[in-house]
Amino acid sequence: MSAKAKHSGWWTLFFTLVCLLWVFPIVLVGINSFKDKVYITHDAFSLPLGDMFAGLDNYRKGIEQTNFFASFGWTVVVTVGSVALILLCTSMCAWWIVRVNNRTAKSLYLVFLFNMIVPFQMVMFTLSKMADIIGLNTPWGLWIIYLGFGSGLPVFIFTGVVKGIPQELEESAMIDGASVPRTFFEIVVPIMKPSIVSVAILEAMGIWNDFLLPYLTLDLRKYRTISIAVQYLKGGYGTVDMGAMMGCLVMAIIPIVIFYVICQKYIISGVLAGAVKG
């Protein structure tokens, strides 16, 4: 036992070093966000001292050049709305598929499965043009697009969950006169709650960070998400204001870290919910 304990101390030291290395890229961005932009490209590894120190200039420029707070707001609108709609609609759909289980339900399920292996590039052009034509190029239009293009995985996860719920409870509720929607919302949803939270986290992570779908679909004159705003800092032909970029990167990372610290337990369950065989 004592040999084991001694080893454990070395491993703690080893992992401490590796973890310092792991957070280094993020710390480096933090350090450089206080440096004048000239020094960021030429001297990325020095501390922002003396002439190099730029105070909060980079943050001010970053906010001005990208209209950062508006982008943040739109990202919240897109993410919260899409996730809410996806959870509501796909959980209902999955329950219906499992409980009805006739030929229609089974073929529907197969089409949703098929959806999971199609890469976005396959539909990006047609989907973005269609969104333009039928007016889904707004943040709330994206709710519908995310529900549509992204329904495969949540339907798949939720059908797996519903299959594990014994049917008797629902049947006795219906015999007692509860309507179908009431049975679903008052009996089934509470049982599904842990998996609903997991899927919410999984979807929120994906949608918050998504770039290409909102970039191609949204009307960029009016609406930009954080990822789009950061990408826009890179001008037409490669010129980047590295100062403003560093400020924006830090502002993009901070909310994520806060979210992570608060919801860590659920995030891990979300990852495991997504780790299902295709």
Place this chain on the structure above:
Amino acid sequence: MISMAGKTISRWWALFVLPTFVAFVIGFVIPFILGIWLSLCRFTTIAEANFIGTKNYAAAISDPEFWHALWYTALFTVVTTVIVNVCAFAIASLLTKAIRGANLFRSIFFMPNLIGGIVLGYIWMLLLNGVLQHWGKSITFSGTYGFWGMVLLMCWQQIGYMMIIYIAGLQTLPGDVIEAASVDGASGAQTLFHITIPLMMPSITVCTFLSITNGFKMFDQNLALTNGAPSNSSELVALNIYRTFYGRAGFEGAGQAKAVIFFVIVALVAILQNRLTARKEVTA
């Protein structure tokens, strides 16, 4: 057999299924079918398309940059899948042992996953260019530099994610089997290769599947870190398709044909990989 309850529920299709189904048709079914149709057409908008047969596919496969991107992506996927899974498995098996601070280490390894691909790309652009600066070079010096830059980025991002899945798998391993092996005098390596890994096949299937598809579909990080520079030599296939569509006027058809080819490859790889590893699964 449809139960009575099932029949009652099925009448509520308009409430339970229709919303998802309508969105699914708008967001997936129509764009997908239209995408296949347009790959056989000459078009600039989806309303004006003329059927031209397989000419777009001929244009796509005669584009040397597309072939370069395909090989580059295949190599990238193989390299990242191996490194990510070996490292993630090793870290997971160490962190499931009694090591002080294991929970904190797990949290730190996982963190990069929460950051979006575009932001990740620029973080690594700063770091890698900062290092390469000493030799007067940058990440866009050559396609090889871009390749290893993206490999580093991908490993940094994905190891923590796969680690979480491996840890969950390791925690459900039956302890008695491993104990029996050590009582029978199996060495550490024997236990690993003959007991732990076979029992872990479900997790390994999931993780390799995820790393392969993530590698094939990678776009944001590529766009932010190298943007294909220099002269498209660090272009992964997703970026190549994107640029064919939006970079050159008149090549939308070729772009759509490439997208269909890409879809077929991704689907085939997914199915094949699933067959291969699922066959190796055992139960204790």
